Amino acid sequence: MKILLVGGNGTIGRCITAAFQTRGHDIIIAGRNSGSIQVDIASPESIDAMYRQAGVLDAVICAAGTGYYGPFDDMTPALMLPGIQGKLLGQVNLVVAGKPFVRPGGSFTLTTGIAAELPARNGTCVALINGALNSFVLGAAQEMTDGRRVNAVSPGLVEDSAERYGAFFPGYNLVPMDKLVNAYILSVEGAVNGKILKVYE
Numbered sequence: 001m002k003i004l005l006v007g008g009n010g011t012i013g014r015c016i017t018a019a020f021q022t023r024g025h026d027i028i029i030a031g032r033n034s035g036s037i038q039v040d041i042a043s044p045e046s047i048d049a050m051y052r053q054a055g056v057l058d059a060v061i062c063a064a065g066t067g068y069y070g071p072f073d074d075m076t077p078a079l080m081l082p083g084i085q086g087k088l089l090g091q092v093n094l095v096v097a098g099k100p101f102v103r104p105g106g107s108f109t110l111t112t113g114i115a116a117e118l119p120a121r122n123g124t125c126v127a128l129i130n131g132a133l134n135s136f137v138l139g140a141a142q143e144m145t146d147g148r149r150v151n152a153v154s155p156g157l158v159e160d161s162a163e164r165y166g167a168f169f170p171g172y173n174l175v176p177m178d179k180l181v182n183a184y185i186l187s188v189e190g191a192v193n194g195k196i197l198k199v200y201e
Helices: 011-022 045-052 078-102 125-140 159-166 179-191
Strands: 002-006 026-031 056-060 101-111 149-155 194-199
Touching: 002 011, 002 045, 011 026, 011 159, 011 179, 026 045, 045 078, 056 078, 056 179, 078 125, 078 179, 101 179, 125 149, 125 194, 149 179, 179 194
Parallel strands: 002 026, 002 056, 056 101, 101 149, 149 194
Antiparallel strands: none
């Protein structure tokens, strides 16, 4: 398959890349500052340009985007907006703009997270973003045409990120990276549609 991976040089993205390449897929990496295609997923124009450069695809995976972490009392629209424009609307636009570029029977795999169901302290904005993305997947899957599919992978605290993010998620179980990557493989190579693939432990 010809797969476009947005965010392929992050912690999760690098492991996704390695796994899919091992399985014989052709991976095109897109990112803000790295990859063969430059893209800012907060910009619909940038997403359109990325798709024109990538051409016809079998699958799109997004492992990019974050949101504001901080005290609820300090949360303002200005602090929330980058994550909403990037991780939320950016991933929505990847699907909306990408439909003409993904072959019939192809798929979109978005990335949400455990905060949609079990938000950590200071994670209200991220909970909002992940929950909205999960709802988008459930709705969009019912209206995809020509056998196209859309799913989300929802990671918990990944082992490879524990040193960097563990302090934000006290008491959360660590997720083995190979188990998380399997969820992306299921979404792309399997037949599931409209699923939130939860990998929380």
